Amino acid sequence: MSRREIDSEQRYVTRLHHRLDELRAREAERLEQALSQVETGHQALLERDVTATRCRERITRLDAAENGLCFGRLDLADGERRYVGRLGMLDENADREPLLIDWRAPAARPFYTATGISPQGVRRRRHIRTSGRTVTGVQDELLTPDAAADPEGLTGEAALLAALNADRTGRMSDIVETIQAEQDRVVRAPRAGVLVVQGGPGTGKTAVALHRVAYLLYTHRERLERSVVLLVGPNPLFLRYVGEVLPSLGETSVLPATVAELYPGVAADGTESPEAAEVKGRASMAEVVAAAVRDRQRAPEDGLEVVHDGETVRLEREVCLRARDRARATGLPHNRARPVFVRLVIDALARRIAERITASVLDGVPVEEIDGAIDGAIDGPEEGPLVLFDEDDVEGIRRELRGDPGVRAAIDALWPRLTPQRLLSDLYASPGRLASAAPDLTPAERALLLREPGSPWTPADVPLLDEAAELLGEDDRAARAAAEAEHRERIALAQEALDVSYGSRSTDAESEEEAELLSAHDLLDARRLAERHEETDHRTPAERAAADRTWAFGHVVVDEAQELSAMDWRLLMRRCPSRSMTLVGDVAQTGSPAGASSWREVLAPYVGDRWKLERLEVNYRTPAEIAEVAAGVSAASGAPCDPPRAVRSTGTRPWRTRVAPDDLPAAVAALAAEEAAAVGEGRLGVIVPTARLEEVGRAVSAAVPGTETGRDARLESTVVVLDAARAKGLEFDSVLVVEPERIMTDAPRGPNDLYVALTRATRRLGVVHTGGLPAALAGLRPRRADAGTGR
Numbered sequence: 001m002s003r004r005e006i007d008s009e010q011r012y013v014t015r016l017h018h019r020l021d022e023l024r025a026r027e028a029e030r031l032e033q034a035l036s037q038v039e040t041g042h043q044a045l046l047e048r049d050v051t052a053t054r055c056r057e058r059i060t061r062l063d064a065a066e067n068g069l070c071f072g073r074l075d076l077a078d079g080e081r082r083y084v085g086r087l088g089m090l091d092e093n094a095d096r097e098p099l100l101i102d103w104r105a106p107a108a109r110p111f112y113t114a115t116g117i118s119p120q121g122v123r124r125r126r127h128i129r130t131s132g133r134t135v136t137g138v139q140d141e142l143l144t145p146d147a148a149a150d151p152e153g154l155t156g157e158a159a160l161l162a163a164l165n166a167d168r169t170g171r172m173s174d175i176v177e178t179i180q181a182e183q184d185r186v187v188r189a190p191r192a193g194v195l196v197v198q199g200g201p202g203t204g205k206t207a208v209a210l211h212r213v214a215y216l217l218y219t220h221r222e223r224l225e226r227s228v229v230l231l232v233g234p235n236p237l238f239l240r241y242v243g244e245v246l247p248s249l250g251e252t253s254v255l256p257a258t259v260a261e262l263y264p265g266v267a268a269d270g271t272e273s274p275e276a277a278e279v280k281g282r283a284s285m286a287e288v289v290a291a292a293v294r295d296r297q298r299a300p301e302d303g304l305e306v307v308h309d310g311e312t313v314r315l316e317r318e319v320c321l322r323a324r325d326r327a328r329a330t331g332l333p334h335n336r337a338r339p340v341f342v343r344l345v346i347d348a349l350a351r352r353i354a355e356r357i358t359a360s361v362l363d364g365v366p367v368e369e370i371d372g373a374i375d376g377a378i379d380g381p382e383e384g385p386l387v388l389f390d391e392d393d394v395e396g397i398r399r400e401l402r403g404d405p406g407v408r409a410a411i412d413a414l415w416p417r418l419t420p421q422r423l424l425s426d427l428y429a430s431p432g433r434l435a436s437a438a439p440d441l442t443p444a445e446r447a448l449l450l451r452e453p454g455s456p457w458t459p460a461d462v463p464l465l466d467e468a469a470e471l472l473g474e475d476d477r478a479a480r481a482a483a484e485a486e487h488r489e490r491i492a493l494a495q496e497a498l499d500v501s502y503g504s505r506s507t508d509a510e511s512e513e514e515a516e517l518l519s520a521h522d523l524l525d526a527r528r529l530a531e532r533h534e535e536t537d538h539r540t541p542a543e544r545a546a547a548d549r550t551w552a553f554g555h556v557v558v559d560e561a562q563e564l565s566a567m568d569w570r571l572l573m574r575r576c577p578s579r580s581m582t583l584v585g586d587v588a589q590t591g592s593p594a595g596a597s598s599w600r601e602v603l604a605p606y607v608g609d610r611w612k613l614e615r616l617e618v619n620y621r622t623p624a625e626i627a628e629v630a631a632g633v634s635a636a637s638g639a640p641c642d643p644p645r646a647v648r649s650t651g652t653r654p655w656r657t658r659v660a661p662d663d664l665p666a667a668v669a670a671l672a673a674e675e676a677a678a679v680g681e682g683r684l685g686v687i688v689p690t691a692r693l694e695e696v697g698r699a700v701s702a703a704v705p706g707t708e709t710g711r712d713a714r715l716e717s718t719v720v721v722l723d724a725a726r727a728k729g730l731e732f733d734s735v736l737v738v739e740p741e742r743i744m745t746d747a748p749r750g751p752n753d754l755y756v757a758l759t760r761a762t763r764r765l766g767v768v769h770t771g772g773l774p775a776a777l778a779g780l781r782p783r784r785a786d787a788g789t790g791r
């Protein structure tokens with residue numbers, strides 16, 4: 001490309017950066033003005049905070065656009081020229097002409113989708129490369145019908161390959177400059193409904209899901225900034241790996257979380273066997289939790305016996321059963337139905353006491369001869385005439401019963417107030433309770449659930465706690481009554497304030513106009529004024545969403561969605577009543593024994609067949625040489641999906657090497673040192689069977705200082721040692737897979753774990769083993785000295 005072209009683009013890009021600087025300076029000034037405001041009224045402070053928050057958000061977005069501000073140009077057949085970049089900017093001096101079009105705007109779409117065959121009015125697509133504010137190159141594609149269509153259908157192939165061949169950094173980066181047409185379709189799909197994106201390893205599912213979030217926030221900003229987008233990932237390591245993509249696109253109204261983090265107040269950091277997690281993840285556990293709640297609503301064989309005022313009062317089992325049935329029939333959750341049960345039992349006990357007193361006083365006197373008999377005054381189970389007592393007297397007895405600790409304890413034993421934590425830990429602690437609530441599990445399965453009270457919660461417990469929370473509900477009457485009282489008090493205060501303002505209004509208006517001026521009193525009623533003064537919540541919507549179990553998210557994106565259990569799905573569907581969801585994953589990579597093997601099965605209970613499937617079929621990550629090996633493993637395990645086709649090849653074939661069992665850690669350490677050198681500025685991942693993680697991690701750390709191991713690994717370090725479950729979704733320039741046979745046989749879905757491990761590399765793959773190799777890897781070339789970088 002000629003120097004003249006580059007200089008011309010440089011002038012334009014410089015102009016764009018000046019405009020960006022202007023916008024930034026203006027926002028900074030607005031922010032300063034807002035913060036220096038001197039008014040102190042609550043309303044003024046509130047408005048100041050809102051303005052300041054908006055300014056900060058805009059500054060964040062402007063800052064995020066600094067790198068790679070403009071990356072494309074479209075020359076249209078009618079002579080129009082459009083520059084495409086990270087945000088939209090208008091020229092305020094020239095009739096507000098667009099200077100730069102946001103990549104998410106409809107006008108930018110042809111940049112990603114126009115082809116020679118379907119040019120969409122585009123004559124030329126130009127990719128503009130920059131470093132900082134300097135233009136370093138431009139590449140043009142002419143979209144004339146006679147221009148040979150790329151057989152792969154790639155858009156901006158040179159820019160794409162440059163991005164794919166770049167050294168990895170340990171953090172995922174955005175792909176706005178090179179989104180491909182099949183990916184663009186997913187990114188811009190309508191917000192409503194459930195969209196499933198199925199694609200093999202490296203097809204850009206994660207990248208696409210994140211760009212879709214940015215697109216949805218741009219297109220539905222008002223709604224989604226308030227209701228927040230939830231981004232679910234398989235583990236915190238993965239969420240850290242992808243954590244910079246959305247901020248780099250200027251978007252922050254997103255809550256990234258694992259399912260285990262979605263129960264506020266519970267840190268689910270305990271561990272348990274995959275078998276126990278699998279049982280807890282089954283859909284039938286919803287019924288187990290429901291049965292566990294029902295089991296806590298008791299009607300003992302020999303009824304209820306309480307001692308009140310030194311006397312024993314009894315209620316038969318039938319009476320308890322009737323009270324229980326009526327409380328259940330309210331349809332309220334357990335804790336909210338409890339007051340109904342308590343009232344019925346107290347009524348029945350009060351009636352018993354009244355009857356007994358009546359009987360002892362009137363021993364032998366026929367009832368019809370007594371004046372003042374009250375009939376059926378108490379809503380008791382055996383209604384008959386009561387004499388000597390009027391309603392106030394009976395209420396007095398009820399009050400005494402309610403205040404009697406012994407009575408309260410006896411009723412508590414029949415229908416206790418329960419937290420989800422208590423329900424589950426009581427259930428897990430008792431073989432008897434488990435047998436009663438989970439009769440359909442085998443004794444061995446029930447034994448997997450047994451554990452000491454006070455043991456830490458595990459990720460698989462979280463959806464069960466959530467299920468329990470739904471069934472138990474909160475008896476929040478006291479809190480609501482207090483809030484209501486406070487609200488009434490505020491209204492009274494506001495009314496006083498308005499009365500003062502009304503009293504002091506001008507009564508001798510000099511003109512008709514003046515008389516028509518509105519006073520505060522005319523504009524506001526006391527209720528509205530009180531609401532304005534309610535305590536303001538200063539947290540961002542994402543922070544509030546994180547703290548609220550019942551938050552309804554505006555959109556939910558699930559990455560590695562195949563890993564979720566049936567119980568996880570129940571929890572997520574509760575968080576997204578609108579069912580506006582994007583689920584990305586690959587059922588051929590499912591590692592969790594509780595995970596999915598079919599999207600249809602996952603979704604049928606919630607949306608029937610009303611969901612849309614998109615497939616991604618090009619593998620951008622792994623070169624053809626590695627993809628071929630992985631495809632062999634996948635085919636050998638009978639996986640249901642066709643592996644995606646690789647977009648490039650490097651000429652470097654994967655290798656294998658056999659070492660003596662005793663030498664394994666040292667041999668892996670030496671190979672890791674060599675590979676780390678071979679990838680230069682890039683990253684190396686060493687993927688090992690879980691049982692060897694610590695040992696191999698120590699050996700590699702000794703050989704390559706700064707190596708990080710396991711779930712808390714810092715992914716920016718040059719070498720990271722992980723097991724296959726933690727490697728899910730990540731990628732490295734080079735990967736060493738250690739003991740593949742063991743990875744494959746260690747877990748119920750071991751072949752999928754091995755498939756994941758083999759598909760993490762962008763350039764180089766080596767396999768280290770001590771004994772046998774899975775048949776699909778037996779054909780790998782033996783390792784020999786290879787100094788190439790594999791690019």
Ligand SMILES: Nc1ncnc2c1ncn2[C@@H]1O[C@H](COP(=O)(O)OP(=O)(O)OP(=O)(O)O)[C@@H](O)[C@H]1O
Pocket residue numbers: 160163164173175178179180183199200201202203204205206207208586620621728729730731759
């Ligand atoms: N259009 C694109 N332009 C540049 N890079 C891309 C593009 N699409 C995908 N990539 C890159 O390919 C790699 C794989 O993408 P990603 O991790 O999103 O794939 P995935 O389908 O989620 O993979 P897996 O299922 O194995 O986790 C990433 O480095 C991503 O940045």
